[in-house]
Amino acid sequence: MALALSPSPSLPHAHVSHTLPPMSILRRIPLLHLKPQRRRLATLAAAAVRQDITVWTPAPLAEISPAAESLFHVSIDISDAPDIASSHTRAGQYLQLRVVDVGKPTFLAIASPPSIASASGAFEFLVKSVAGSTAEVLCGLKKGDVVEISQVMGRGFDVDRIQPPDEYPTVLIFATGSGISPIRSLIESGFSSKERSDVRLYYGARNLKRMAYQDKFKEWESSGVKIVPVLSQPDGNWSGETGYVQAAFSRAKKIFNPQGTGVVLCGQKQMAEEVTSIVLAEGVSSEKILKNF
Structure with missing residues (x-):
């Protein structure tokens, strides 16, 4: 991963729901026991469930400025989300970000150290603007525009x-x-x-x-x-x-x-x-x- 990590794949929900057992049963079936096609669908279904339970928190942009060619500094104000700020505990963690009316969220590695979040109430990112991506839309926004972020994810650098x-x-x-x-x-x-x-x-x-x-x-x-x-x-x-x-x-x-x-x-x-x-x-x-x- 700005280092943005790769955008999350789209999930074929409609095809998953009628070809697989209920998720409560699916969770108890070892994937290795499934045929390859059904194993793939099971993995996609599990990913869909994880995406469905993502909690999104609105947060305003505090800064967007050029960092290098095709790269932008992006700072997001999380002073009203202290639980998200405190969940950033290790360098290398990331989160999902989505822009209103844009379909796919994007994964972004947090560029600022954890101490910044607790001291200034902000997450800082280095975002690569890729044509046609959510990251490109993000880099075209301005200070004060509101985006939505997920909880902090990943284990970071151990x-x-x-x-x-x-x-x-x-x-x-x-x-x-x-x-x-x-x-x-x-x-x-x-x-x-x-x-x-x-x-x-x-x-x-x-x-x-x-x-x-x-x-x-x-x-x-x-x-x-x-x-x-x-x-x-x-x-x-x-x-x-x-x-x-x-x-x-x-x-x-x-x-x-x-x-x-x-x-x-x-x-x-x-x-x-x-x-x-x-x-x-x-x-x-x-x-x-x-x-x-």
């Missing part, structure tokens, strides 16, 4: 798995595009980065115009995170890393102690898969590779 810092002095963070959104929450939440000797963020974008949060790099580096921007299509003046983040990391490697290394991933699927293969081959434990879903 940083307890790479604690204490003296046992895991190396943390390698990888993000592409709007996948930097929950990574911002992680960095600004604090995960003892100053107490670790080697914390690196490999952050990939097409070019500098597409790279959000450049104004935060100095602050992040002062917190102990080395920023390694990687551009896949840079202009002629770029002298930094080029290509994809997984290739940039492969060139650098420098995993000094695989047993003492944690990895955080968010962004393009191919990137996540290739980085995972690289670090596993280097000896990093799969239990120390953190994702937010």
Whole structure:
């Protein structure tokens, strides 16, 4: 997932209801015992039930402003929803957002750290405007417009798995595009980065115009995170890393102690898969590779 995560799929409710047993029975049937087609329909029916019980809370937009090319800062005022604010407890969590008169909700990773919600009563997001999507409609709204949000979802990044810092002095963070959104929450939440000797963020974008949060790099580096921007299509003046983040990391490697290394991933699927293969081959434990879903 702005890093927006993918919009939720539409569910064929009409076809599910007359071909499957009641949900009370369905819940007691192990899916593996169903034929593939009925297993798929059962999964869709269960998803439909989950969507049906979503509680939607209206909330006004506090800010919408450009963050980079096709990316927008979006801040939502949740001061009247303290229960939702307090449910954001870990970087990497997300929620659903819907716009009035727009069919599908969109999933958005929360970019601000949990402390922001409790201190200022706001959730901040980095939203990619994709043509024809709910996110595009959202990015066209203005301050004061009201949207609806769900409760906070997901387990977020389980940083307890790479604690204490003296046992895991190396943390390698990888993000592409709007996948930097929950990574911002992680960095600004604090995960003892100053107490670790080697914390690196490999952050990939097409070019500098597409790279959000450049104004935060100095602050992040002062917190102990080395920023390694990687551009896949840079202009002629770029002298930094080029290509994809997984290739940039492969060139650098420098995993000094695989047993003492944690990895955080968010962004393009191919990137996540290739980085995972690289670090596993280097000896990093799969239990120390953190994702937010």
